[in-house]
Amino acid sequence: xxxxxxxxxxxxxxxxxxxxxxxxxxxxxxxxxxxxxxxxxxxxxxxxxxxxxxxxxxxxxxxxxxxxxxxxxxxxxxxxxxxxxxxxxxxxxxxxxxxxxxxxxxxxxxxxxxxxxxxxxxxxxxxxxxxxxxxxxxxxxxxxxxxxxxxxxxxxxxxxxxxxxxxxxxxxxxxxxxxxxxxxxxxxxxxxxxxxxxxxxxxxxxxxxxxxxxxxxxxxxxxxxxxxxxxxxxxxxxxxxxxxxxxxxxxxxxxxxxxxxxxxxxxxxxxxxxxxxxxxxxxxxxxxxxxxxxxxxxxxxxxxxxxxxxxxxxxxxxxxxxxxxxxxxxxxxxxxxxxxxxxxxxxxxxxxxxxxxxxxxxxxxxxxxxxxxxxxxxxxxxxxxxxxxxxxxxxxxxxxxxxxxxxxxxxxxxxxxxxxxxxxxxxxxxxxxxxxxxxxxxxxxxxxxxxxxxxxxxxxxxxxxxxxxxxxxxxxxxxxxxxxxxxxxxxxxxxxxxxxxxxxxxxxxxxxxxxxxxxxxxxxxxxxxxxxxxxxxxxxxxxxxxxxxxxxxxxxxxxxxxxxxxxxxxxxxxxxxxxxxxxxxxxxxxxxxxxxxxxxxxxxxxxxxxxxxxxxxxxxxxxxxxxxxxxxxxxxxxxxxxxxxxxxxxxxxxxxxxxxx
Amino acid sequence: xxxxxxxxxxxxxxxxxxxxxxxxxxxxxxxxxxxxxxxxxxxxxxxxxxxxxxxxxxxxxxxxxxxxxxxxxxxxxxxxxxxxxxxxxxxxxxxxxxxxxxxxxxxxxxxxxxxxxxxxxxxxxxxxxxxxxxxxxxxxxxxxxxxxxxxxxxxxxxxxxxxxxxxxxxxxxxxxxxxxxxxxxxxxxxxxxxxxxxxxxxxxxxxxxxxxxxxxxxxxxxxxxxxxxxxxxxxxxxxxxxxxxxxxxxxxxxxxxxxxxxxxxxxxxxxxxxxxxxxxxxxxxxxxxxxxxxxxxxxx
Numbered sequence: 001x002x003x004x005x006x007x008x009x010x011x012x013x014x015x016x017x018x019x020x021x022x023x024x025x026x027x028x029x030x031x032x033x034x035x036x037x038x039x040x041x042x043x044x045x046x047x048x049x050x051x052x053x054x055x056x057x058x059x060x061x062x063x064x065x066x067x068x069x070x071x072x073x074x075x076x077x078x079x080x081x082x083x084x085x086x087x088x089x090x091x092x093x094x095x096x097x098x099x100x101x102x103x104x105x106x107x108x109x110x111x112x113x114x115x116x117x118x119x120x121x122x123x124x125x126x127x128x129x130x131x132x133x134x135x136x137x138x139x140x141x142x143x144x145x146x147x148x149x150x151x152x153x154x155x156x157x158x159x160x161x162x163x164x165x166x167x168x169x170x171x172x173x174x175x176x177x178x179x180x181x182x183x184x185x186x187x188x189x190x191x192x193x194x195x196x197x198x199x200x201x202x203x204x205x206x207x208x209x210x211x212x213x214x215x216x217x218x219x220x221x222x223x224x225x226x227x228x229x230x231x232x233x234x235x236x237x238x239x240x241x242x243x244x245x246x247x248x249x250x251x252x253x254x255x256x257x258x259x260x261x262x263x264x265x266x267x268x269x270x271x272x273x274x275x276x277x278x279x280x281x282x283x284x285x286x287x288x289x290x291x292x293x294x295x296x297x298x299x300x301x302x303x304x305x306x307x308x309x310x311x312x313x314x315x316x317x318x319x320x321x322x323x324x325x326x327x328x329x330x331x332x333x334x335x336x337x338x339x340x341x342x343x344x345x346x347x348x349x350x351x352x353x354x355x356x357x358x359x360x361x362x363x364x365x366x367x368x369x370x371x372x373x374x375x376x377x378x379x380x381x382x383x384x385x386x387x388x389x390x391x392x393x394x395x396x397x398x399x400x401x402x403x404x405x406x407x408x409x410x411x412x413x414x415x416x417x418x419x420x421x422x423x424x425x426x427x428x429x430x431x432x433x434x435x436x437x438x439x440x441x442x443x444x445x446x447x448x449x450x451x452x453x454x455x456x457x458x459x460x461x462x463x464x465x466x467x468x469x470x471x472x473x474x475x476x477x478x479x480x481x482x483x484x485x486x487x488x489x490x491x492x493x494x495x496x497x498x499x500x501x502x503x504x505x506x507x508x509x510x511x512x513x514x515x516x517x518x519x520x521x522x523x524x525x526x527x528x529x530x531x532x533x534x535x536x537x538x539x540x541x542x543x544x545x546x547x548x549x550x551x552x553x554x555x556x557x558x559x560x561x562x563x564x565x566x567x568x569x570x571x572x573x574x575x576x577x578x579x580x581x582x583x584x585x586x587x588x589x590x591x592x593x594x595x596x597x598x599x600x601x602x603x604x605x606x607x608x609x610x611x612x613x614x615x616x617x618x619x620x621x622x623x624x625x626x627x628x629x630x631x632x633x634x635x636x637x638x639x640x641x642x643x644x645x646x647x648x649x650x651x652x653x654x655x656x657x658x659x660x661x
Numbered sequence: 662x663x664x665x666x667x668x669x670x671x672x673x674x675x676x677x678x679x680x681x682x683x684x685x686x687x688x689x690x691x692x693x694x695x696x697x698x699x700x701x702x703x704x705x706x707x708x709x710x711x712x713x714x715x716x717x718x719x720x721x722x723x724x725x726x727x728x729x730x731x732x733x734x735x736x737x738x739x740x741x742x743x744x745x746x747x748x749x750x751x752x753x754x755x756x757x758x759x760x761x762x763x764x765x766x767x768x769x770x771x772x773x774x775x776x777x778x779x780x781x782x783x784x785x786x787x788x789x790x791x792x793x794x795x796x797x798x799x800x801x802x803x804x805x806x807x808x809x810x811x812x813x814x815x816x817x818x819x820x821x822x823x824x825x826x827x828x829x830x831x832x833x834x835x836x837x838x839x840x841x842x843x844x845x846x847x848x849x850x851x852x853x854x855x856x857x858x859x860x861x862x863x864x865x866x867x868x869x870x871x872x873x874x875x876x877x878x879x880x881x882x883x884x885x886x887x888x889x890x891x892x893x894x895x896x897x898x899x900x901x902x903x904x905x906x907x908x909x910x911x912x913x914x915x916x917x918x919x920x921x922x923x924x925x926x927x928x929x930x931x932x933x934x935x936x937x938x939x940x941x942x943x944x945x946x947x948x949x950x951x952x953x954x955x956x957x958x959x960x961x
Contacts, residue, residue, distance in 0.1 A: 450859050452858060483859060483860075491853065494875065496681070496682055496874045505860065506860045509860050509866075510861065538679050538680075539680055539682070541680065542680055552856070
């Protein structure tokens with residue numbers, strides 16, 4: 001295939017601060033052939049984004065390439081002038097940024113911003129030079145990507161009038177003729193399909209290049225936005241996150257670059273939207289023959305979307321090769337751990353109380369537990385129906401929460417039902433998972449269970465007692481029984497407080513022990529979550545995300561609660577750290593006989609942690625069942641979509657792999 | 662294990678001292694030259710305020726001899742004499758106290774009043790927020806100097822320090838209230854506040870021990886920067902003859918006395934103005950340095 005499109009050799013990137021220089025990328029080499037796809041996988045801080053940004057010279061702040069080479073189409077980019085990069089960016093190398101919410105200018109209309117992407121890269125949708133050339137030569141030059149002519153709005157009108165006159169026009173034809181999108185060749189073959197003999201002449205007469213506005217509409221149509229012309233006149237805030245990301249992809253591809261860099265393009269989006277966007281990105285790059293450099297932290301996602309993988313760790317490439325090879329036979333210990341930890345690839349239930357339905361195997365941990373609790377439920381294995389006889393620790397019946405939203409006029413309001421007649425039981429010592437996309441009402445349920453919100457109707461029973469009908473003292477006592485852990489490890493610890501104060505607060509609030517006892521207890525708690533005792537003098541900003549989350553967990557455990565509500569508690573963590581925290585949760589559940597209510601959007605994590613799953617959509621529980629049942633036989637479309645959205649779900653690990661044709 | 666990176670994830674640098682926000686801010690501050698300059702200037706001003714006797718031997722009100730009227734600098738009188746024959750240097754040294762006193766007391770009053778109103782409005786929300794915020798807007802809309810003119814003019818006696826402080830604070834608190842309200846709103850919905858509620862911590866405890874400490878940074882910055890403007894405001898009122906009694910020799914009244922001499926004896930105007938400008942500059946520089954040090958974005 002000759003020279004690769006993009007080639008990095010021994011790339012070194014350094015961030016220099018006043019005190020020290022930090023090596024972000026150390027000796028990275030990789031090759032990407034034209035029209036192929038390659039994914040760089042790594043956790044935050046591994047240097048994956050830094051590498052990608054170095055290619056288009058958009059390193060933030062003090063970042064600097066200190067050694068190595070970056071060759072694009074054989075041209076050396078290290079040390080190239082800013083002018084070279086300006087010419088390359090957009091025109092030859094497109095970039096899809098991570099966060100669609102902040103990457104569109106909120107004061108300009110969508111159309112104007114897409115048009116800017118065309119204008120900045122000198123794209124001439126009318127192809128005036130091309131047309132001048134054809135006139136000079138006297139005949140049509142073959143329709144090359146460079147010489148593509150698009151259907152204009154005037155041309156479409158004229159063509160439709162012509163077709164109507166001949167009685168050949170119908171709605172389907174109308175839909176197939178897209179302004180700024182259908183090329184002369186496409187129109188010609190469409191007309192030939194209608195049986196017209198003068199198709200070539202008609203196409204040549206009517207498809208003679210779109211105006212910039214028409215092409216913008218065409219690009220948006222290409223991005224899969226219906227009613228593109230109207231959409232182009234809207235502002236970014238009128239678009240959803242997925243739509244904005246489509247617009248950004250359209251902009252990145254507007255000038256038909258040879259290489260598209262997608263930097264975690266879907267991390268900020270909802271799971272089901274993620275899948276759509278990735279499919280769209282895949283289809284477009286395949287059709288246009290654009291090479292794709294994909295940056296992600298999710299190994300499953302990377303393996304599914306790219307032919308080649310490069311695994312980065314601490315600035316170094318630890319493993320590279322074809323995706324499937326790496327997944328099935330990881331060589332480097334880090335990659336092995338990554339493959340093991342990737343929740344999207346694992347189907348193993350981490351040891352806990354109830355074994356998954358399929359097979360009904362009692363795990364070792366399970367038997368331990370059965371020994372712990374001599375009386376009560378012997379037959380834990382098999383279906384959770386075995387729990388039917390016991391009184392559940394938590395019972396939620398017909399729970400409904402209606403919010404009043406302020407209307408446009410003062411005084412007016414509308415009602416929004418966030419939670420709609422939700423019922424479920426959680427037996428003691430098990431894990432129930434509430435799954436759904438953002439806005440499905442799952443976090444509202446969590447707050448209702450935590451007694452942080454008042455239900456509009458329905459009730460939450462804890463140990464058989466309705467939590468709404470209680471005295472103040474009983475409420476206070478309830479706080480000791482039910483504790484939350486939140487998603488964002490950076491927001492859930494007070495930055496002004498030392499770890500010791502944070503962990504002592506629950507004990508002091510409930511007036512437990514004397515200062516010395518509390519200090520001992522804090523030490524115990526830290527030990528419980530595998531943190532050194534010296535951590536207690538530290539402040540949250542000195543800890544990593546995983547450490548903070550473990551402190552948050554220790555705080556939740558301080559009062560020895562029976563139920564822990566985990567509100568997306570591992571979603572913000574890197575894969576390996578996530579695996580570590582999940583292991584810890586399983587271990588704690590085993591040792592302390594905890595009951596978990598797991599709130600998440602990530603079905604892959606659910607599979608590792610939960611016994612029963614409740615799928616929520618628009619405030620309702622649409623499907624529920626044992627984990628394996630849901631995973632094997634999803635009944636609802638919505639559940640199926642959620643399952644498909646798990647990156648890597650199409651890869652069957654554990655079964656013999658056949659390389660894709 | 663180490664290969665997998667988990668060892669490093671768990672590593673905790675034991676060598677460095679724990680980094681609380683204040684300690685880190687302090688460390689950042691001492692590295693800034695502008696903070697050092699401002700701090701030295703403020704230390705001098707504070708020393709002069711507390712112990713004027715250490716810097717000037719005479720009494721500003723006695724020892725004036727008309728014979729030495731407009732006399733140039735001489736031994737023991739580095740800045741010369743004013744139109745009453747009083748020593749300019751002594752007067753400027755003694756003028757620091759009323760200016761700084763008014764500035765500092767106003768700042769404290771504003772912190773207390775505006776901080777309380779803002780914290781209540783932000784924390785409670787709803788109708789209380791609406792009422793307090795609109796009340797603040799009303800006071801904000803009144804030009805301070807104009808209102809002070811009207812109010813102080815209606816007083817029979819010449820007003821004292823307390824009166825000037827109260828008048829300035831009465832019109833300056835809305836700004837502090839707004840800042841506090843915003844900061845409280847930003848912290849109010851943080852997860853650690855929800856976590857504290859789920860622990861059963863009382864509302865008042867949460868406000869005092871979680872929310873306010875986290876909202877303190879912008880309040881402190883605003884207070885430091887506006888201290889300078891309060892000193893200017895006092896000088897303005899004294900210049901207009903409405904501020905402190907003339908016997909207190911605030912810089913404002915000294916500037917007022919010298920205004921007619923700008924053509925003949927400009928140095929008479931220059932010295933008190935320079936003292937005022939330098940003091941205000943020092944506080945504004947300090948505020949800027951503190952703002953940079955407390956910038957939450959610089960901290961993770």
